[in-house]
Structure formats: structure tokens, C-alpha cells
Amino acid sequence: MSQLPTIGHGERSEGGTEVSPCGRPRREEAEQAVIERATGVMMALGRLETGQARLALSEVSRRTGIALGRIAELLTAWASTGELNLGLRIALEEAIRHQRPAPSRRKL
Template sequence: MVMHQAVGIVMPLGRLPAHQARSVLTEVSQRADISPLRIAGLLTAWTSCGELNLGIRMALE
């Protein structure tokens, strides 16, 4: 469920279809050396609290 939400967050940010948004999450996970599920959790928390780890933000860019 959290992964689906994270894909939904990444899609409009990058103007990407779902399959590419999933790839972005995987790549960010590898770059940050954090599990994809943890990345998804951080992204979904970001939508409510407005704060996102700098390393994650940089990897998303």
C-alpha cells in the first residue's frame, strides 16, 4: 500500500507513468542505500509533514 502511494507521489513530481515512477523509487533506494519500503514511507510522510530528508530530495532530483 505504501509503495503504491509513493508511486502516486512520484508520478506528478516527475510527470512520469507508473512504471517509470517505480523505477525512480528503486534507483533512489539504491543511491541512498535505504530499502524501497523505507523510501516509500518517507515520501508518504513528507506529504503530511512537509519535510523530506535532504539525501532523498537530492536523489529524487
């Protein structure tokens, strides 16, 4: 039985990119972690489910033309600094509103 070569902690792939033990580029893992934290911020802000929060972040990225990773960085920084561009804040609020279910109107 032959063994597949593995890349260990801190090793580099053939292209010279540092990779994690699971084989993903470290930069990609770091960006994914920031996106996950930003998803949590959106969940708390908008009282959204995980999927809704992720969709809201993606919507803001599409509408503003800013990469999802950058949106996530700005949102997580805002959570600790309180500083966020007004246009981005408005886009986030609108995206949250789109993800919330409309209140039901019951007739009595």
C-alpha cells in the same frame, strides 16, 4: 474433489504470521500499499508514468542504500508534513530527471 485449506481473515500461517484472505502476510500487503502511494507521489511530482515512477523509487533505494519500503514511507510522510531529508530529496530529484525523456531538438 478435495478442498484446499484456506486461511481466513486475521488467521495465522503455520509460522505464526498474520495473513490476509489472499494468503499474503499483512505486513507485506501494508508495505506494498505504501510503495503504491509513493509511486503516485512520484508520478505527480515528476509527471512520470507508473513504470517510470517505480523505477525512480527503486533507483533512489539502490543509490542511498535505504530499503524501498522505507523510502516509500518517508516520501508519503513528506507529502503530508513537508519534511524530507535534503540528501533524499536530491536523490529523488535526480531519479526523476533520469526517467524523463530528453527534450527533442528539431532542426528547422
